[in-house]
Amino acid sequence: MAAPLAPEAPRPDPVGPDPTALDVAAVVSRSLRDIPDFPVPGVLFKDITPLLADPRAFGIVVADLAGRHAGAIDLVAGIEARGFVLGAALAHAMGVGFIPVRKAGKLPGRTASISYDLEYGSATIEVHAEDIADGARVLLVDDVLATGGTALAAWDLLTSVGADVVAFETIIELSALGGRARLGDRRTVALLTV
């Protein structure tokens, strides 16, 4: 039998009775869950699942991104895996297509790929290049900007297959890890910076 779950502290309502009264950073901040030492000791994991589980908070986040890029993009690209959830909802809301940026070996068709360094070792990400028209204006999204290695690689991968990447949008930026500087002059927007 499964062990009983330890009770969690009560969470604040991330939106409150008047959703128009809150800015998006406050909604994100109130609907995040910090998980210490996950997936390895020393990492404070920023868990967006409570935000996704609250339709008002999720809707406010999607509306914020959609408003900033309305009429200015042809595709949304999301980074595996939580970037898929945000990205697919956003693409649908904006009436544009969605491109998954996947870890190596997951996409079945002909892929373009790029490898980049991690703290220990390296990683490879891939896209189906033929789903991206030459010159397509692409908005890249993910849940968390940490060191910036993943977003930078995804941006450069999309560019290498002919996309015009207009911005990287993330729900949370961990400013101490320097991801924004690593992205250089690539337009980077974070809903909440901590």
Ligand code: AMP
């Ligand atoms: P990085 O390449 O270092 O910017 O790491 C970004 C990727 O790792 C994103 O796809 C995030 O989903 C994930 N990630 C890194 N750090 C965290 C964290 N503290 N909490 C949640 N996800 C993280």
